[in-house]
Amino acid sequence: MIDPDTLQAGLARVSARAGLGVLSGELQRLTGGAVMESWRFTAGGDDFVLRRAPSLAFMEGRPYGHAVEAALIEAARAKGVTAPEVVAVLEEGDGLGSGFVMRALSGTADPKVILACDDPDGLLRQAARDLARIHRLRQADVPEGVPVMDYGAAIADLKAQFMEAGGDRPIIALGLRWLEDNCPLQVEPVLNHGDYRMGNLLVEGSTLTGVLDWEIAHFGDRHEDLAFGRMAVWRFARYDRPALGLGSIEDYIAAYEAEAGVTVDPLRFRFWTIYRTVWWALGCLKMAAQWRSGADRMLERVVISRRTSEQELDLLLLLEEDAPIVERLRHVYPPTRLDHNYGEADVGELASAVLEWLATIKDKLSGHDRFQLAVARNALGMISRESEFLPLPTDSNTAGACLSGVLSLYEIGFLQSLREGVLSKVMVDSPKYPALTVALKKWAPVQEDLD
Structure with a gap:
């Protein structure tokens, strides 16, 4: 810093x-x-x-x-x-x-505060309005240098990032293969904000006061921006409100269509939802590499890298819609905690002890230091839980088979094994991730206590 x-x-x-x-x-x-x-x-x-x-x-x-x-x-x-x-x-x-x-503008970008606003439906309409206005911009309206997305090249770039990161995550490999098999035709490009979601919207009360963080804006398919806002990770605690954590997808799209004067294509919307889920999974994964390189040693980097499993869970929930019904009906059993109630303290217990001590100094910090403390506690929580659950193994051979199309969700029992593996990983990395509860209800006959 x-x-x-x-x-x-x-x-x-x-x-x-x-x-x-x-x-x-x-x-x-x-x-x-x-x-x-x-x-x-x-x-x-x-x-x-x-x-x-x-x-x-x-x-x-x-x-x-x-x-x-x-x-x-x-x-x-x-x-x-x-x-x-x-x-x-x-x-x-x-x-x-x-x-x-x-x-500086008035308002807050804190999703916890914004999602508790008095008029989420009205705020959702404002967000749809501004997104439609962004999409009215064309190349002649902006400075040179803003790229135009080539869909095939973008998928190839994600694939290259995946291989650079080890190429060993089967669910991401399945997602990449699906993108290659379902890539739509190019359409007239519009300006995409690129990161239009809760956390980058400034709000005062129930009024939108600013659209922030334009660093990855580009020209492409309008459905990409729309789909990004519906991802589970950007709903935060409001998983029940698929559009930006504020309301329904139907209301969001209706408000957008009314302002933009266009019709949203459901198939393109699904493609870009899966694309952006893969994109963010790889974005999380490479955070650790940025930290290792020394380009940015912020604590957030290594912690965000462990959020890759959240996106793998979301991605599997999306991809399994195409799996045979017999495979989707197979139940899984959540992993059980390992027993360490003997001998000297293990690494997880050491982390838990430090985690408990850090909680005692929370009220002595403010601003960014308090935020960093929360990030540090998240990191220690991961270490603590990793000693309690068997970790999700990485498997470059299985991932390679998925990437080539040799292995798919039609393979008997494969979806079941992927479900069990990603549940184990998310229980370590993000046990309070709302989609985890949803997946457990859908996949497991009996839920585990995640507290």
Whole structure:
């Protein structure tokens, strides 16, 4: 993380150059931001947010930099999208690396707060409205450098990422094979936000006040953005509300169609739901590689890498719709905890002891430090639980057979074994993941107590 003195001095230079006024008060590191850092500060009596990369190395290989992203946000704002105003793009002389400064908006991006709002249906309609407005932008409306997605090339890229990460996760391999077999024809590309979901929407009460995090915007199929918001992971605690955790898919699509003047294709919607589930599974998986490389040593990286199993669970729930009915009707038995009530403390018990101690200092921390404490406790919880359950084995041979099409969900008992394996893994990595409860009710004759 950047040195506070360096950050203060750099922001003073940016503020002077952009005419924002003199800095005052303390800098505040905002919570969240699994990819970029966000800092709130005051200059000239107004509040602003600095968005920056954790390092210049972290920007290598990206299709475009922060200058293009900033111009893209401004283009969207000019078309009526509820986007923040960009007031300055970082320059080399600022000494802050790569990033830009936005005028701060009111509201919160905390999903827990937003999903408890008084009018989720009204907020869902606002979200659909802004997404439709984003999709009205064409290549002539935005700066050069924003890529146009080629569906086949995108699938091939995911496949390459999978092999680079070991190529040993059978469920992801099944997903990749399904994508290759079901890739739709190209359509006229529209601007996709790329990350349109709860966590990137700023809300005050029940009013949308900002659409954030445009770093992976690209031109492609509008169904991709729509499908991303329905993924189970972005519903957070409201699994029962498939659209952004706010309401029904039917209401979301109806509001979108009314604003956009188009008809949503259910088959394309399903394709992009599966595509984005594979995409995010691989996105989680490679977080550990980013941490190992030293490009970004944030604690969140290694913890998010263990959320891959959540996406494998979601992916299997999607893919099994195509499996033979006899295979879908096979019940599984959740793994049982291993008994370690003897001898010296094992590694899981050591982790549990530290986890319990960290809980005692929670109220002494605030801001980003408190968020990091929660992430650290999640990591220790994984270590503790991993000693209680048999881990999910990785298997490059089985994954390779899935990828080539030799092995599929038509194989007798294969779906059952995948279900048992992913249940075991998610019980270690994310025992409170809402989709786990849903899968247990669907797959297992008797549920285990997950508390």
